[in-house]
Amino acid sequence: MQGLDDALAGVVGWIGENLLIDTVRIxxxxxxxxxxxxxxxQLEYPExxxxxxxxxxxxxxxxQAEIVAAPNQNLPWVSETTSRYRLLTPLEAPIAPKDAIITVIAVHDPARTGLLGRSWICTDPGRAGTVEVVRITPLDQMQAEVTP
Known part of the structure; x- marks a missing residue:
């Protein structure tokens, strides 16, 4: 449908210019x-x-309901949470496979550096649909090492 294709092309362009403005690495x-x-x-794993x-x-x-507590088998209390995030990438980007690591390597606004230094793991491959304007991939934030 020509009308729908034209409308979606406009939405894809708007999303690219207004939402996909940081640099991510999969x-x-x-x-x-x-x-x-x-x-x-220290032992270091290869890249x-x-x-x-x-x-x-x-x-x-x-x-708030999307933050789930995950009990640790060695502790009598909950020590970690599962934090739901989503990765947005252009439709041309490859589909991130399950367990891929996501990092934000540059942000559009130097005052908004809260995502730098964090990493996420893909909980499932990127979602797909019959009408798409952006690729959405579900993520879980990787927890930092806890040292006693």
């Missing part, structure tokens, strides 16, 4: 063995393959 998890870093004395680096955005859920 990386496959590393598969190699860890290597000892002589300087730090995974980069599938995509380009325009995108990460949005947090606004619904």
């Amino acid at each position: 990386t496959l998890p590393a598969t190699g063995d860890p290597v000892l870093n002589e300087d730090t004395g 995974g393959d980069v599938l995509y680096e380009g325009p995108g955005g990460v949005q947090g859920s606004s619904a």
